[in-house]
Amino acid sequence: MVTLRRELSDADVRRIVQESLRMISQTQNDLGVPIALNMWRTKLRLETGSFVAGAVNRRRGNRYGMDYGSFAPPSTITLDRKLPSSDHPLDMPDLAETMTAYSGVHEVIHADDHTGGDRLLLATREHILREHRDKLEKSMAIIQSEGGCSAIHDHGDLASLWAVQYVDMATHYRSYKVLQHHRYPKLDHIWSMLSDDYFPPNLLTCIENSRGTQHVFSLFTEQAGGYCLIEALEEYNAIKERDSCSYTV
Known part of the structure; x- marks a missing residue:
């Protein structure tokens, strides 16, 4: 996928989306992992x-620093027109190319989740309400003590x-796996850009390194509604503690 040092056009976005669909499908077939469970229906929907x-505004609730795209149901994908210059001021064209591809894949996966009825999102919300009422109460008390939040x-x-x-973290992980499979340059640089957060998506790559790729993907499918x-x-902290103990011994 080639990006020029100019602003994107609507036609460029269409091309990037089509390429993203192809890369996701190929990665699923090659690796045998459920990146986008509704791909054929998503392809049909995105044809029209x-x-x-x-200009892309940050999605409500999104905390990640790298956000150059958005998906609006049922089938609108917007990418930041300045993506080809997203490496500024580093002057790393390979980084801008990978950032553009990453953003396209990320939004197509969001579109695919929506095609499937946002099952992971809804199941995760119910899990949080059911299993983490105590943490919700503590967090609400903090929010209210600080004057509340309109949202x-x-x-x-x-x-x-x-x-x-959580779903955005899972989407970042799935996007990472697609671009990793296609050997995009500077991908680790993008991944490190996402690490400055309370819940960075590289939590999932750490879990993957310990328990395997299939385990992580099972969190989005078989274990959906039991994890957040x-x-x-x-799980990340337990892995780090175990590794620390092993190193000490």
Whole structure:
């Protein structure tokens, strides 16, 4: 996928989306992992979709620093028109090329999740409400003590926010696997850009290194509704503690 040092056009976004669909399908077939479970229906839906090169506003609830795209149901994908210069001021064209491909894949996966009824999102929200009521109560108390938040009125709103953050973390991981499979340059640089967060998506690559790729993908399928940001952090901390003990011994 070649990007020029100019702003993207709507036609460029359409091309990037088509290439993203191809790469996701190939990666799924080659690796045998469920990156996008509704791909054939998503392809059909995006055939008549809208593709926009514009200015991208951060999605509500998204905490990640790298956000150059958005998906609006049922089939609109927007990419930041300035993506070809997203490496500024580093002057690393390979990084901008990979960032552009990454953003396209990321939004196509969001579109695929929507095609499937956002099952992971809804199951995660219900899991949080069911299993983490105590943490919701503590967090709501903190929010209220600091003057409240216009977007969060109750436990349901907060659970929705945490579920959105978890799904975006899972989407980043799936996007990473697609570009890793296609050997895009400077991918590790992008991954490190996402690490400055309470729940960075590289939690999942750490878990993958310990328990395997199939285990991580099972979190989004067989174990959907039994796992969220909280379990991911707990599993990550347990791995680090075990590794630390092994090193000490």
